[in-house]
Amino acid sequence: MATSYVGESQSGESQVETYDLANGRVSTVLSRAGIEAIAWTHDGRLIYSTKESNRTDSNLWWFTPGMQTPGPTLATRLTNAQATSPKSAQPVTESGWL
Numbered sequence: 001m002a003t004s005y006v007g008e009s010q011s012g013e014s015q016v017e018t019y020d021l022a023n024g025r026v027s028t029v030l031s032r033a034g035i036e037a038i039a040w041t042h043d044g045r046l047i048y049s050t051k052e053s054n055r056t057d058s059n060l061w062w063f064t065p066g067m068q069t070p071g072p073t074l075a076t077r078l079t080n081a082q083a084t085s086p087k088s089a090q091p092v093t094e095s096g097w098l
Helices: none
Strands: 002-008 014-020 026-031 037-038 046-051 058-063
Touching: 002 037, 014 037, 026 046
Parallel strands: none
Antiparallel strands: 002 014, 014 026, 037 046, 046 058
8 A cells, every 4th residue: 555745856846756555665656846736546547736837827637657658757738727726726606616
């Protein structure tokens, strides 16, 4: 069994790391600037939100750890939001979320 969290590298990049509870091993799954939140899907994909370089936009991305080729992580962008952030989202109806 493992748990995941977002940490920060010595260079200041955000890192998604897993911690294996059985053996204490820490593994870096993803390293990139601006990761704000993470979620795992039942089929092993990692969905994460990032603060874009303009510092006002946030978007969702996903990738499957272990399926990428050497070099930069090949992630798929899920949203193209402008001036939004998961932390500042507001309910869309009086009763709450849709």
